[in-house]
Amino acid sequence: MTLYDVPAPAKINLFLHVVGRRPDGYHLLQTAFRFVDLADTLHFEARADGRIERAYALPGVPPEQDLVVRAARALQAATGTTQGARIGLEKRIPQGGGLGGGSSDAATTLIALNRLWGTGLSRRDLMALALPLGADVPVFVFGQSAFAEGVGEELQALALPPAAYLIAQPDASVPTAAIFSAEDLTRDSKHVTITDFLASPNSFFGKNDMEAVVFRKFPAVSGAVRWLANLGIRARMSGSGACLYAEFPEISEAVLAEQKITATMRGADKTISQTHPGFRLVKAVAGLTEHPLRNWIES
Numbered sequence: 001m002t003l004y005d006v007p008a009p010a011k012i013n014l015f016l017h018v019v020g021r022r023p024d025g026y027h028l029l030q031t032a033f034r035f036v037d038l039a040d041t042l043h044f045e046a047r048a049d050g051r052i053e054r055a056y057a058l059p060g061v062p063p064e065q066d067l068v069v070r071a072a073r074a075l076q077a078a079t080g081t082t083q084g085a086r087i088g089l090e091k092r093i094p095q096g097g098g099l100g101g102g103s104s105d106a107a108t109t110l111i112a113l114n115r116l117w118g119t120g121l122s123r124r125d126l127m128a129l130a131l132p133l134g135a136d137v138p139v140f141v142f143g144q145s146a147f148a149e150g151v152g153e154e155l156q157a158l159a160l161p162p163a164a165y166l167i168a169q170p171d172a173s174v175p176t177a178a179i180f181s182a183e184d185l186t187r188d189s190k191h192v193t194i195t196d197f198l199a200s201p202n203s204f205f206g207k208n209d210m211e212a213v214v215f216r217k218f219p220a221v222s223g224a225v226r227w228l229a230n231l232g233i234r235a236r237m238s239g240s241g242a243c244l245y246a247e248f249p250e251i252s253e254a255v256l257a258e259q260k261i262t263a264t265m266r267g268a269d270k271t272i273s274q275t276h277p278g279f280r281l282v283k284a285v286a287g288l289t290e291h292p293l294r295n296w297i298e299s
Helices: 067-079 101-116 123-133 135-144 177-178 194-198 211-217 217-230 250-263
Strands: 002-021 027-047 053-054 084-090 147-148 154-157 164-170 244-249 278-286
Touching: 002 053, 002 101, 002 164, 002 250, 027 101, 053 067, 067 101, 067 123, 084 101, 101 123, 101 135, 123 135, 135 147, 135 211, 164 217, 164 250, 177 211, 211 217, 217 244, 244 250, 244 278, 250 278
Parallel strands: 053 084
Antiparallel strands: 002 027, 027 084, 027 147, 027 278, 147 154, 164 244, 164 278
16 A cells, blocks of 8 residues: 655744743743645555665665654554555755754654554544654644644644745754754743734734844854845744745735745846845745645544
């Protein structure tokens, strides 16, 4: 049996506050997650011998560190299944971008193999397996836009209005561990409520506490924010990575912003084009109302 072209969508953090730190070192967060229409694609082929095998290597990521492999083995261990899988991964979500690509790949692996192997775990069961893999993994299993607290595992569903986004990755990859370990990271932001967030009159509620550290350590990111501002595009970091996003009411407006950036980089405005920071990715995407695999799990 096989499952082909299974999506693993990216997420953006609509705000990100660090409100404390546990004795074990994990940071306490408040954030709002939204999925967007930019996705990795995975393929799963069942094996009868119990082996978990990658169809092709992910550069720079050995199998024992690959979240996809770890997720598959976690599901095997939890259910006692004797089945295995050959898994192919096509990456489109930038690594080190703060868009949750690796976490999304792990969640899609849990959801897809639960279906392929017939292991029958509930959403709650899969979310419990997801958390040890990473703080962002549970929200992808949860399957809805969410207001998150704790280390990211305390989730409340959010009904968000339609929106579109421009995603832009400057020429940088930001390692999450380096940001969370920085001495000057703000760790005492004031607690907010889900009501505060929903009542916000603008698209940029609160702040992203990671920005000050990332801007200091990675000038390409802060330079890109300033460059986009000169084009009239207000951008914010997503998560702890390098990717920036700007919100628009309609996808047509996000597409126009994408076209404006690419035209300017090609030299349409010489005063700005000569100073552009360089981007690895510039893409207009729609905000999703739910994860595309949400109905693959019996809640």
